[in-house]
Amino acid sequence: MPLVISDETLRAAGLNECEAKVEIACRWFDEGKLAFGHAARLAGGTEPEFEAQLEARGIPRYRYTEQMLEQDVETLKKLGRW
Numbered sequence: 001m002p003l004v005i006s007d008e009t010l011r012a013a014g015l016n017e018c019e020a021k022v023e024i025a026c027r028w029f030d031e032g033k034l035a036f037g038h039a040a041r042l043a044g045g046t047e048p049e050f051e052a053q054l055e056a057r058g059i060p061r062y063r064y065t066e067q068m069l070e071q072d073v074e075t076l077k078k079l080g081r082w
Contacts, residue, residue: 018044022053030059 010020025043028034034042040050051061076082 022050025050026053026057026059029054030057036061 005017005020010016013020015023022043022045025034025039028042029036029039036050037047040047043050043053045053054061073082
């Protein structure tokens, strides 16, 4: 399904088509709506280029969750390192 954003709306936002794609991709990735690879494709660039766009916006590529921390703590306890 194509999404049409008028030139008038893009001008009002101060963006061209490519910039709008990057902004949308970054936003959807940040909100967890798109995985990294899908967001990079939407942005129209390579994965390293998209990662640079995320970094420029202060959006981390990887998210360390509380669940991941708990798993790491359990692993360290099992290994006797906690």
